[in-house]
Amino acid sequence: MSNKEKHWQKTKGHMIMTLCLWAFFSMVIFLFGYEINGMSFLGYPLAYYMTAQGSLLAFVIIIFWFANKQEKIDEEFGFGEKED
Amino acid sequence: MFKGGFIQNLPKIYGLYTGGFLVFILMMAIAEQAGVTAKTIGILFVAFTVAIYALIGYLSRTVQVDAYYLAGRQVPTVFNGMATAADWMSGASFVALAGGVYFGGYSYMAFLVGWTGGYVLVSTLLAPYLRKFGCYTVPDFIGTRYGGNGVRFCAVLVLVLASFTYVTAQINATGTIAARALGIPFEAGVWVGLVSILLCSMLGGMRAVTWTQVAQYIVLIVAYLIPVFWISNKIGAGVFPHLMLGDEVARITQLEGQFGLVKNSAADVKAAGVPGGLKSIAVAHAGVGAGGMAVWKYISLAICMMVGTASLPHILMRYFTTPSVKSARKSVAWSLFFIFLLYSSAPMLATLSKISLMDPNLPTGIIGKSIADVQSIEWVKQWSSQKQVFIADFNGDGILQLNEWFMRTGVVVLATPEVAGLPYVISGLVAAGGMAAAMSTADGLVLAISNALSHDVYYNMIDPKADVRKRLIVARVLLIVVGAAGAYIASMRITSILGAVAWAFDFAMSGLFFPLVLGVWWKRATREGAIAGMLSGLAAGTAYLIYVYPKFMGNPAWLGIDHLRFGLIGAPVCLVVMVVVSLMTKAPDAATQRMVDEVRVPSGKAILGRAH
Numbered sequence: 161m162s163n164k165e166k167h168w169q170k171t172k173g174h175m176i177m178t179l180c181l182w183a184f185f186s187m188v189i190f191l192f193g194y195e196i197n198g199m200s201f202l203g204y205p206l207a208y209y210m211t212a213q214g215s216l217l218a219f220v221i222i223i224f225w226f227a228n229k230q231e232k233i234d235e236e237f238g239f240g241e242k243e244d
Numbered sequence: 245m246f247k248g249g250f251i252q253n254l255p256k257i258y259g260l261y262t263g264g265f266l267v268f269i270l271m272m273a274i275a276e277q278a279g280v281t282a283k284t285i286g287i288l289f290v291a292f293t294v295a296i297y298a299l300i301g302y303l304s305r306t307v308q309v310d311a312y313y314l315a316g317r318q319v320p321t322v323f324n325g326m327a328t329a330a331d332w333m334s335g336a337s338f339v340a341l342a343g344g345v346y347f348g349g350y351s352y353m354a355f356l357v358g359w360t361g362g363y364v365l366v367s368t369l370l371a372p373y374l375r376k377f378g379c380y381t382v383p384d385f386i387g388t389r390y391g392g393n394g395v396r397f398c399a400v401l402v403l404v405l406a407s408f409t410y411v412t413a414q415i416n417a418t419g420t421i422a423a424r425a426l427g428i429p430f431e432a433g434v435w436v437g438l439v440s441i442l443l444c445s446m447l448g449g450m451r452a453v454t455w456t457q458v459a460q461y462i463v464l465i466v467a468y469l470i471p472v473f474w475i476s477n478k479i480g481a482g483v484f485p486h487l488m489l490g491d492e493v494a495r496i497t498q499l500e501g502q503f504g505l506v507k508n509s510a511a512d513v514k515a516a517g518v519p520g521g522l523k524s525i526a527v528a529h530a531g532v533g534a535g536g537m538a539v540w541k542y543i544s545l546a547i548c549m550m551v552g553t554a555s556l557p558h559i560l561m562r563y564f565t566t567p568s569v570k571s572a573r574k575s576v577a578w579s580l581f582f583i584f585l586l587y588s589s590a591p592m593l594a595t596l597s598k599i600s601l602m603d604p605n606l607p608t609g610i611i612g613k614s615i616a617d618v619q620s621i622e623w624v625k626q627w628s629s630q631k632q633v634f635i636a637d638f639n640g641d642g643i644l645q646l647n648e649w650f651m652r653t654g655v656v657v658l659a660t661p662e663v664a665g666l667p668y669v670i671s672g673l674v675a676a677g678g679m680a681a682a683m684s685t686a687d688g689l690v691l692a693i694s695n696a697l698s699h700d701v702y703y704n705m706i707d708p709k710a711d712v713r714k715r716l717i718v719a720r721v722l723l724i725v726v727g728a729a730g731a732y733i734a735s736m737r738i739t740s741i742l743g744a745v746a747w748a749f750d751f752a753m754s755g756l757f758f759p760l761v762l763g764v765w766w767k768r769a770t771r772e773g774a775i776a777g778m779l780s781g782l783a784a785g786t787a788y789l790i791y792v793y794p795k796f797m798g799n800p801a802w803l804g805i806d807h808l809r810f811g812l813i814g815a816p817v818c819l820v821v822m823v824v825v826s827l828m829t830k831a832p833d834a835a836t837q838r839m840v841d842e843v844r845v846p847s848g849k850a851i852l853g854r855a856h
Contacts, residue, residue: 203490212591
């Protein structure tokens with residue numbers, strides 16, 4: 161497998177991993193909205209907290225994490241960009 | 245004091261700007277104490293901020309193609325994040341989001357998740373690759389990747405349909421705010437709004453829009469956060485509302501039990517003469533509906549908004565302006581961070597607004613008080629006269645019940661500072677913030693449409709030999725035409741027919757999401773597949789919208805997929821047709837395959853040159 165193909169394999173894996181996290185915070189937890197709303201976080205009912213703030217914050221963190229890790233993957237295979 | 249170029253000095257320049265804006269707010273506060281009327285303060289706030297944006301627009305004028313279309317590809321990561329956030333958060337987000345949460349509760353907050361979660365798709369699937377491609381517009385990518393003017397034109401079609409649905413609502417919002425702040429009729433307000441929008445974009449294109457959007461973001465976020473923090477501290481709810489309103493949410497749930505959540509019948513509401521568009525609280529603040537349908541309704545709305553976000557051209561094109569692929573990726577993260585600051589505050593504002601009105605222990609509480617007393621409160625009088633709030637004594641006991649108090653959704657943002665007894669200067673600030681939000685989104689949309697028409701239709705299809713001067717003149721003329729068309733439609737006040745902002749997301753996801761994503765992620769995708777996918781997705785989505793929307797055919801929704809969610813019909817049709825047709829046609833040639841390979845690595849030259 162060429163260097164480019166290996167890089168793309170790893171990029172795809174990272175994309176799928178990121179989208180799994182995304183699916184968890186955007187859909188999976190809200191499948192159980194009714195069930196988890198009895199629990200509490202910071203004094204808020206849990207499902208209310210997640211839709212008002214928690215999932216939103218999770219998305220911000222996920223994208224920063226995604227961008228940093230993807231940069232490392234690019235550099236590992238010699239595709240990192242030089243600063244211009 | 246400024247060494248080096250404009251870009252190196254950006255933090256200093258916008259730091260000074262923010263400081264200057266805060267000083268302006270203080271001066272207004274002093275003027276209010278000195279007896280300047282509320283109306284004058286409102287006018288000064290809107291006029292002063294709009295003048296600043298126009299100045300930035302003038303200073304960013306350009307005669308270069310790559311500056312006009314891409315802001316010269318030198319917008320730093322964090323600033324592009326701010327510009328995208330302003331581009332994203334519309335007048336509706338600013339004025340109506342908190343109101344939506346106030347009346348709609350948990351199920352409405354699917355919008356919050358949808359309008360933020362979509363950025364994960366933008367960063368993983370699209371933004372870095374489109375940046376590497378080096379396109380000027382979204383149809384530019386589709387046209388080059390799949391090859392040919394036919395496919396380019398289909399992409400322009402979807403772009404115009406989605407963006408135009410959105411832009412009339414924005415111009416409508418600028419008109420409403422300008423009319424209220426300046427004390428002029430709505431129709432005149434729309435045209436004032438249009439002129440302000442064009443002042444920001446016409447001379448400098450993307451470059452001017454970028455730097456005004458950064459300025460507008462600063463105004464709108466200051467205008468949103470100051471009232472939230474101030475009210476929270478004033479009523480003793482907590483120093484940092486986002487972390488400390490748990491008790492207030494619990495108290496609201498308790499008060500809902502005490503007052504009772506009653507859904508008024510449509511006949512009662514009509515008989516009492518409640519003005520159209522006003523609502524009473526009938527949904528629990530923090531409760532979650534049980535059952536599979538409630539879950540599906542929530543998740544399906546979130547999916548539509550997320551996938552739509554990742555397909556809206558005016559957002560995607562912001563990431564064409566960064567200096568590199570990795571800065572495009574980081575920039576998505578910063579965009580969402582800046583959006584998060586406002587979106588996470590909207591439910592807090594809704595909570596504070598609700599508790600201010602509902603809690604009888606607070607001096608601002610009105611529910612459970614005598615109607616005669618409530619009607620003599622100054623802000624109630626004023627907002628009633630504008631038909632923004634209404635009291636209907638259904639049971640005739642002279643006491644205001646929870647279901648007898650009606651408000652328009654925008655009132656939650658616009659009136660809460662007054663309700664909580666904040667000085668008028670804050671209301672002026674909120675008006676300036678709403679104007680900034682509506683203008684910045686309208687600018688991005690008008691530019692997305694006119695750039696697609698000037699670059700893709702005029703330059704690529706009609707006159708590929710046109711010189712730079714001619715191209716930029718055409719681009720500016722189209723900008724005015726598109727803006728004027730939007731303003732004309734907005735001034736006819738038929739937005740209720742044009743439907744919801746959510747439609748823009750559904751149109752975009754029906755026609756553009758899969759052609760964009762598969763263009764990067766599936767080498768086998770062909771031109772014929774893309775054309776068939778875009779057209780059939782758009783047709784299926786639109787047909788279903790007509791089938792289900794109450795004002796058109798009004799048929800019962802299939803599996804709960806109502807008119808806000810018609811993208812759930814369009815996008816799968818687009819995907820299936822695109823895959824089937826692609827597999828039936830000849831695979832793309834070696835040159836196209838190589839191009840896709842090149843797009844997938846960040847280093848190296850862009851596919852399309854700096855000027856093309």
